[in-house]
Amino acid sequence: MLNAFSILLGCEIGGEILRRIYSLPLPGPVIGMCFLALFLLRKHSALPHSLVSTAGVLLKYLGLLFVPAGVGVIANLSLIGAEWFPILVGLVGSTILSVLASSYVMRWFASRNQDSGGAKPLLNGNKMHGT
Amino acid sequence: MHITQIMHNVWTQITPTPLFGVTLTVLSYAIGLAIQRACRGAAVVNPVLISILLIACILKATGTSYQTYFAGGQFIHFLLGPATVALAVPVVENLEHLKRSWLGVVLAVTTGSLVSITSGIALVELCGESRQVALSMAPKAVTSPIAIEVAQTVGGIPALTAVLAISSGILVAMFIQRLRVPPRLV
Numbered sequence: 001m002l003n004a005f006s007i008l009l010g011c012e013i014g015g016e017i018l019r020r021i022y023s024l025p026l027p028g029p030v031i032g033m034c035f036l037a038l039f040l041l042r043k044h045s046a047l048p049h050s051l052v053s054t055a056g057v058l059l060k061y062l063g064l065l066f067v068p069a070g071v072g073v074i075a076n077l078s079l080i081g082a083e084w085f086p087i088l089v090g091l092v093g094s095t096i097l098s099v100l101a102s103s104y105v106m107r108w109f110a111s112r113n114q115d116s117g118g119a120k121p122l123l124n125g126n127k128m129h130g131t
Numbered sequence: 132m133h134i135t136q137i138m139h140n141v142w143t144q145i146t147p148t149p150l151f152g153v154t155l156t157v158l159s160y161a162i163g164l165a166i167q168r169a170c171r172g173a174a175v176v177n178p179v180l181i182s183i184l185l186i187a188c189i190l191k192a193t194g195t196s197y198q199t200y201f202a203g204g205q206f207i208h209f210l211l212g213p214a215t216v217a218l219a220v221p222v223v224e225n226l227e228h229l230k231r232s233w234l235g236v237v238l239a240v241t242t243g244s245l246v247s248i249t250s251g252i253a254l255v256e257l258c259g260e261s262r263q264v265a266l267s268m269a270p271k272a273v274t275s276p277i278a279i280e281v282a283q284t285v286g287g288i289p290a291l292t293a294v295l296a297i298s299s300g301i302l303v304a305m306f307i308q309r310l311r312v313p314p315r316l317v
Contacts, residue, residue: 087295096306
């Protein structure tokens with residue numbers, strides 16, 4: 001647990017350092033995630049157990065972790081009140097459009113692959129969406 | 132001293148401490164989870180949205196500021212960083228599944244993200260005039276912890292993006308169920 005947390009925090013701070021040195025347009029934790037993925041891929045053996053279990057706990061309660069940020073909307077209630085219509089149209093419209101686009105591309109790719117006897121399609125070719 | 136006065140004194144002493152924000156967040160999330168379980172895990176009943184609403188109502192009703200709440204909330208918020216890094220673990224674990232059709236996944240994710248970003252910005256700009264709202268809409272398709280960070284980077288409102296990302300996820304969950312039943316809808 002302690003080792004795992006050191007690795008996670010180490011990757012995050014590494015990401016923050018890299019972001020600041022090269023003024024990258026990516027958030028530090030996202031760069032840190034890439035670090036960890038590369039690190040795990042380089043080790044061809046099984047994933048370290050403590051890291052898997054600690055990551056599992058953090059991700060199991062991922063929802064809890066963005067509650068404080070979400071509560072911040074109470075500071076923007078007047079903005080939401082004034083802009084509720086574009087927000088609603090943008091949210092529903094672009095969500096549906098992007099799901100349709102993703103699934104269309106995935107299906108097109110899967111059918112093309114099936115013709116050449118390739119891989120089976122993934123059920124939901126979607127990105128990790130929201131929640 | 133009168134009992135309500137004692138309670139009032141205790142309240143004003145407790146609320147500025149981190150204990151208040153942390154307890155309120157954990158409790159309300161537990162309530163949100165319990166409600167979702169009671170509703171058999173329906174996608175519309177989202178524990179995160181429930182706890183955000185619950186806390187927002189409690190803060191409004193008691194006249195407690197967001198800053199006061201965030202004295203504790205920041206400790207939970209801080210864990211978003213390591214949790215985002217931890218997302219690498221399921222990615223690597225599922226690499227075998229991804230390998231089979233990685234090109235399709237990459238193409239589909241890229242297309243979906245581009246459509247989500249451009250249509251989100253375009254629709255908001257078309258119907259309203261707030262640049263900040265448009266920028267908050269842009270990163271909503273990505274998983275919430277990353278969306279919050281991206282909103283901060285591009286100049287959106289992280290709190291608004293958090294709520295949009297969660298709502299968008301709920302919409303997708305509802306929409307996908309419909310999409311899957313007739314397999315050739317698209």
